[in-house]
Amino acid sequence: MELLTEERGDTLLVTVMDDRVDAAVAIQFKDRMRELTATPHPRVVMDLSRVAFLDSSGLGAVVAVMKLLTPGRSLDLAGLTPTVAKVFRLTRMDTIFTIHDSLAAALPPGADAA
Amino acid sequence: MTGRAAPMIDCGGTPCQTAPGLHLCFPGEPMAVRRALGQVLGWLRDDGIGPGDCGNVEIVLAEVLNNITEHAYDGGETGPVKLSVAHHRGELCLQLQDQGRAIPAIVLPAQDATPICPEPQDLSEGGFGWFLIHALTRDLCYCRDGATNCLKLRLRLEDTARQG
Numbered sequence: 001m002e003l004l005t006e007e008r009g010d011t012l013l014v015t016v017m018d019d020r021v022d023a024a025v026a027i028q029f030k031d032r033m034r035e036l037t038a039t040p041h042p043r044v045v046m047d048l049s050r051v052a053f054l055d056s057s058g059l060g061a062v063v064a065v066m067k068l069l070t071p072g073r074s075l076d077l078a079g080l081t082p083t084v085a086k087v088f089r090l091t092r093m094d095t096i097f098t099i100h101d102s103l104a105a106a107l108p109p110g111a112d113a114a
Numbered sequence: 115m116t117g118r119a120a121p122m123i124d125c126g127g128t129p130c131q132t133a134p135g136l137h138l139c140f141p142g143e144p145m146a147v148r149r150a151l152g153q154v155l156g157w158l159r160d161d162g163i164g165p166g167d168c169g170n171v172e173i174v175l176a177e178v179l180n181n182i183t184e185h186a187y188d189g190g191e192t193g194p195v196k197l198s199v200a201h202h203r204g205e206l207c208l209q210l211q212d213q214g215r216a217i218p219a220i221v222l223p224a225q226d227a228t229p230i231c232p233e234p235q236d237l238s239e240g241g242f243g244w245f246l247i248h249a250l251t252r253d254l255c256y257c258r259d260g261a262t263n264c265l266k267l268r269l270r271l272e273d274t275a276r277q278g
Contacts (some may be wrong), residue, residue, distance in 0.1 A: 003194060020148065021143075022148070022168075022176060022180075023144050023147070023176075023180045023183070023184065024144035024145060024147070024148060053172060053176070055173070055176040055177060055180060055243075056177055056180070056241075056242035056243040056246060058182060059242055060242065082165065082166070082169060083169035083173065086169055086173065087173060087242075087246065090245075090246055090250070091245060091246065092248050103243050
């Protein structure tokens with residue numbers, strides 16, 4: 001499970017490099033995200049544009065990541081591919097998370113990479 | 115990894131056409147499930163199934179197969195999974211057999227279409243699997259024949275051009 005992080009102003013950008021977030025890797029994904037989000041950034045954006053497929057285990061892991069963030073911190077999702085978007089839509093999780101069509105839409109203009 | 119055509123067990127639902135079709139047999143563990151899903155999707159695309167319908171099959175199969183590996187075989191000795199996929203008259207028929215524990219009756223009936231959305235801190239991290247299966251399948255039929263679970267599911271094709 002490969003996750004890359006980058007600071008963009010007060011936003012922590014996490015890019016999921018794997019193409020599947022499923023039962024095979026959900027636990028590792030959650031554990032790694034817990035480590036990576038132990039930062040002061042009030043906003044976390046997860047770039048899922050490279051993820052072609054996410055199952056209910058992956059969805060549960062994303063929910064767990066959101067719950068792990070202390071109150072006042074937010075988790076936004078960006079770049080959901082069609083099947084991933086369908087899973088969020090069918091489960092109504094698209095009403096729980098702020099979902100951006102693209103990474104550009106998720107990141108504030110003028111926030112430069114560190 | 116192909117096996118013989120899965121025998122039809124009549125559990126009262128409309129039987130699927132299992133031949134011709136795709137027939138796989140693989141161990142009930144996560145990486146083998148990934149490979150099987152890849153094979154199924156390749157077969158569907160070669161058969162002209164559209165991307166939306168392929169996505170629906172991938173979601174349903176991933177959830178059913180996860181249930182088999184995590185619950186039917188429940189962390190003990192894994193066992194074989196037989197999977198058949200057939201395309202027939204605008205529908206896709208999936209049939210799965212395993213030698214694991216029986217499916218609890220409580221998860222089988224179709225659930226209320228609207229998941230409850232509580233406060234974020236109270237959100238469930240699980241339970242979405244059967245909801246997704248019911249949301250995307252036209253019907254499903256389960257029976258147990260001795261030590262064998264048999265699950266049949268049908269999906270209606272939505273975005274695939276109807277083949278004459």
